[in-house]
Amino acid sequence: xxxxxxxxxxxxxxxxxxxxxxxxxxxxxxxxxxxxxxxxxxxxxxxxxxxxxxxxxxxxxxxxxxxxxxxxxxxxxxxxxxxxxxxxxxxxxxxxxxxxxxxxxxxxxxxxxxxxxxxxxxxxxxxxxxxxxxxxxxxxxxxxxxxxxxxxxxxxxxxxxxxxxxxxxxxxxxxxxxxxxxxxxxxxxxxxxxxxxxxxxxxxxxxxxxxxxxxxxxxxxxxxxxxxxxxxxxxxxxxxxxxxxxxxx
Amino acid sequence: xxxxxxxxxxxxxxxxxxxxxxxxxxxxxxxxxxxxxxxxxxxxxxxxxxxxxxxxxxxxxxxxxxxxxxxxxxxxxxxxxxxxxxxxxxxxxxxxxxxxxxxxxxxxxxxxxxxxxxxxxxxxxxxxxxxxxxxxxxxxxxxxxxxxxxxxxxxxxxxxxxxxxxxxxxxxxxxxxxxxxxxxxxxxxxxxxxxxxxxxxxxxxxxxxxxxxxxxxxxxxxxxxxxxxxxxxxxxxxxxxxxxxxxxxxxxxxxxxxxxxxxxxxxxxxxxxxxxxxxxxxxxxxxxxxxxxxxxxxxxxxxxxxxxxxxxxx
Numbered sequence: 036x037x038x039x040x041x042x043x044x045x046x047x048x049x050x051x052x053x054x055x056x057x058x059x060x061x062x063x064x065x066x067x068x069x070x071x072x073x074x075x076x077x078x079x080x081x082x083x084x085x086x087x088x089x090x091x092x093x094x095x096x097x098x099x100x101x102x103x104x105x106x107x108x109x110x111x112x113x114x115x116x117x118x119x120x121x122x123x124x125x126x127x128x129x130x131x132x133x134x135x136x137x138x139x140x141x142x143x144x145x146x147x148x149x150x151x152x153x154x155x156x157x158x159x160x161x162x163x164x165x166x167x168x169x170x171x172x173x174x175x176x177x178x179x180x181x182x183x184x185x186x187x188x189x190x191x192x193x194x195x196x197x198x199x200x201x202x203x204x205x206x207x208x209x210x211x212x213x214x215x216x217x218x219x220x221x222x223x224x225x226x227x228x229x230x231x232x233x234x235x236x237x238x239x240x241x242x243x244x245x246x247x248x249x250x251x252x253x254x255x256x257x258x259x260x261x262x263x264x265x266x267x268x269x270x271x272x273x274x275x276x277x278x279x280x281x282x283x284x
Numbered sequence: 285x286x287x288x289x290x291x292x293x294x295x296x297x298x299x300x301x302x303x304x305x306x307x308x309x310x311x312x313x314x315x316x317x318x319x320x321x322x323x324x325x326x327x328x329x330x331x332x333x334x335x336x337x338x339x340x341x342x343x344x345x346x347x348x349x350x351x352x353x354x355x356x357x358x359x360x361x362x363x364x365x366x367x368x369x370x371x372x373x374x375x376x377x378x379x380x381x382x383x384x385x386x387x388x389x390x391x392x393x394x395x396x397x398x399x400x401x402x403x404x405x406x407x408x409x410x411x412x413x414x415x416x417x418x419x420x421x422x423x424x425x426x427x428x429x430x431x432x433x434x435x436x437x438x439x440x441x442x443x444x445x446x447x448x449x450x451x452x453x454x455x456x457x458x459x460x461x462x463x464x465x466x467x468x469x470x471x472x473x474x475x476x477x478x479x480x481x482x483x484x485x486x487x488x489x490x491x492x493x494x495x496x497x498x499x500x501x502x503x504x505x506x507x508x509x510x511x512x513x514x515x516x517x518x519x520x521x522x523x524x525x526x527x528x529x530x531x532x533x534x535x536x537x538x539x540x541x542x543x544x545x546x547x548x549x550x551x552x553x554x555x556x557x558x559x560x561x562x563x564x565x566x567x568x569x570x571x572x573x574x575x576x577x578x579x580x581x582x583x584x585x586x587x588x589x590x591x592x593x594x595x596x597x598x
Contacts, residue, residue, distance in 0.1 A: 038387040045384075049375045130371035130432065133335045134388040135361040282339045 039131065039144025044151055047114075053152060056110055061159055067102045068163045071095045092174040096164040097251050100181040103160050104188055104247060107153070108221060111189065112213035114152060115196025116206040118145050119274075123204040138278040142271055146197060153189040157182065177253035184250030187263035188243065192217060194270035201277045217243070286313045288362075288470045289334070289440045293343035296329055303329045304494045306343075311440060311470045316462070318485030318502075319474040320583070326494040327474040328368055331444040334472065335365035348439045361389065364438040364469070368445050370429025374418030378409050378428050381417055382435055389436035399435055407431040407461060423454035427461065434465055441469045447480060459484060478583060490586055497586050513575040514555065517543040519568035531557050545575070 047053045075094050082088040122128040131141050161182055167173050195216055200209040224242035239245050243266075246259040291309040295302075304326040311317045321327050332338035334345060336352055336359070345352040350359035373381055382403060386396045404413050407427045412420055417428060426446060433441050446462065447455045462484055465471060475481060481488055481502070488505055490498035498505070519542065527536050527544060532554035537545040548554050555572070562569045 038384070041387065042384045045380070046373055046375060125371070125373070126367065126369035127371035127373060129332075129335065129337050129365060129367045130385065131388065132337050133360055133363060133365040134385075135357040135390060136388065137357065282337065 036136075036140040036144045036147070039136065039141055040147040040151070043118075043145050043148035047117075047148060047152055053114070056114060057156055057159065060106055060110060060156060063106055064099065064103055064160055065163065068095070068099050071098055090174070091167060091171050092177050095167070096173065096178055097181065099164060100160075100185060100251055104185060105221075107156070107185070107189055108192060108217050109214070111153070111192035112196055112210040112217065115149055115193055115213060116200055116210035118149065118197045118209075119201040119278075120203050120206040120209040121200075124206070132282075138275045142197070142274045142278060146193060146271060149193045149197065150190060153193060154186070157185055157189065160185075174253070180253045180255050181251045183255065184247050184259075187250075187260065188247055191243065191263050191266045191270075194267040194274075198270040198274045198277065201274050287311070288313055289345075289347050289472070291334060291343065291345045294330065294333055294340050294345070295342035296326075296333060296338065296340050302494050304333070304340075307491070307494075307496055308499075309334070309472070309489065311472055313439075313470055314466065314468075315487060316466045316471045316473060316485045318481035318488045319472060319491065320476070320478065320481050320488055321474075321491040322476055325491045327476075327491060328444055329494075330491070331365075331367070331442055331472070331474050335363060335367075335442050336360055337365075337367070361436070362439040364433035364436065364441040366429045366433040366441075366443045366446060368448070370425055371432070372417045372425060372428060375416065377414055377416055378420070378424075378431075379404070379413040381428065382413075382431055385432045386435045391436060399437070403431045403435045406434075406464065408457070423450050423457070426450060426454070426458060430458070430461060430465075434469065438469060440472065441465060442472045444474050445476070446473065447475065447477065455480075490583065492586070514546040514548070514558075515539070515543065515571065515573040515575055516546060516558070516569070517571040518562065519570055520566065522565065522567055527558075530554060530561060533558075542570075 072095055075091060078094075119128070122131075136144075161178075164173065164178055192213075196209070196213040199212045199216065200206070202212070203209050220241060220243045222242075222244075223238050224245050240262075246262045249256060249259055287310050289309065289311040291307065294304055294307040294309070296304045307326075307330060309317070309319075309330075319327055319330065329338065333340045334352075336356055339353070345359075347359040348362040350362065352359040373384075376384070379400070382400045383396065386399050391399050404410055407430055409424070409427060409431060412424055417425060420428070426449075430443065430446060433443065443462065447458050450458065459480065462471060462473065466484075473481075473484060485502055487501050488498065489496050517540075521542050521544070524536055524538060524544070527533060527546070532548050532552040534547045534549060537547070539545055546554065546558070559569070559572075561567070
């Protein structure tokens with residue numbers, strides 16, 4: 036499992052793609068971060084008079100992490116699209132299949148590698164709010180809850196991306212499918228919001244955003260955590276089944 | 285000798301199409317088995333099944349005593365496989381790639397390093413080990429593919445058309461490499477090139493339309509090739525009836541005014557008496573050739589025979 040992860044991770048960083056993604060995402064979020072700080076500096080004088088007013092954590096860090104989630108949603112499909120679609124296109128999958136590895140080891144190995152990439156990205160993102168410690172007191176607990184939320188979120192993105200990548204031989208189709216699925220699960224909340232009160236809100240329950248927002252506000256509940264874990268497990272199991280089915284079809 | 289790979293009754297269907305039907309394969313230690321057939325005969329399907337990339341619908345495969353279907357990990361550890369398209373990662377260098385392959389096959393530390401060094405040496409990849417695989421020529425890529433299949437010293441090496449798409453020099457080099465590999469590993473080699481089988485293999489299985497139509501040693505195949513025909517020419521030829529009347533001559537075919545083809549029964553060879561007659565009667569013998577069926581002829585005969593047989597059954 037670790038050897039697959041290692042192979043995949045080194046392949047990821049041998050292409051310029053991963054570096055470009057890391058740099059551009061960092062640039063984009065840094066810009067957003069600075070504009071949030073700018074805005075905060077402007078209104079700081081006015082809100083300081085109000086008792087119990089939101090602080091820098093609510094006004095800068097939470098929006099930043101929220102933006103980070105959206106940006107990652109958009110780039111994740113382009114990273115994970117290579118997972119299996121590229122191997123199918125290159126005819127390189129037999130290398131892994133005829134090695135003494137089970138299908139689950141192959142899938143988990145790839146999952147770990149891609150997750151590793153995004154964790155690296157998250158560490159870079161986390162540096163920005165942490166830099167505020169130099170000039171201001173921040174709510175580290177809310178920040179860590181938000182980061183846990185982001186980790187769970189990208190773990191779900193990667194799981195879904197890997198599964199959809201195993202369905203096709205064209206990486207770009209995998210990327211588009213993944214993006215559509217993730218985006219749908221992101222905005223499905225809007226439809227749920229319009230449902231009349233009292234109805235079972237199952238569309239809302241499916242929403243990634245709906246489970247991410249409480250974490251961002253610093254509220255860790257087992258419902259949200261188990262949603263993300265279930266989401267990952269389901270897609271990884273589907274991928275393993277898909278890989279086994281390829282031998283039988 | 286120990287049997288390293290044994291497959292029985294392999295069958296595989298793609299929907300209603302039969303890709304492979306009831307194929308038996310055994311490979312002993314140190315043996316090269318040639319798997320010969322025209323394109324689309326089911327060679328690659330069989331290779332995929334033997335390497336665990338495709339599950340057979342019927343039958344069982346044992347590699348060095350491990351069942352590929354129930355103990356896949358142990359069985360695959362004994363197996364090296366080079367598919368038709370070598371499974372290479374173009375963005376890695378040859379050295380990195382082989383290291384990763386060795387790691388995938390559970391090699392670690394010193395064993396890994398020495399295995400990679402040995403295989404680079406054996407496959408003649410020393411000069412290119414720091415170059416990206418994507419930039420290598422087809423011949424070197426193919427060698428890297430072979431190196432990948434033997435890096436963990438498997439008991440059985442399966443090579444699917446290893447010389448396809450190479451130039452004659454490269455083909456020769458790859459063949460030498462394969463012969464070297466066979467000193468330590470058993471090799472299953474699929475190809476549609478007949479001389480290749482002749483040069484490399486100890487045993488041959490000829491497959492057509494998913495069924496084995498010939499399975500024996502190469503010597504037996506040669507035996508079948510020895511036919512009962514002589515081509516003979518004289519500067520001063522006798523009347524045809526005179527040759528006809530010689531002992532053991534079944535029939536004579538006139539090729540030109542001086543050249544004849546003599547057919548005989550394999551157990552009664554007329555060469556001896558023919559020579560004595562030719563010398564004593566001064567026919568001035570110029571040429572005496574024993575005509576062999578080329579491997580192609582046998583191949584075509586076997587395939588046609590098979591097709592004819594199937595047609596009669598239908």
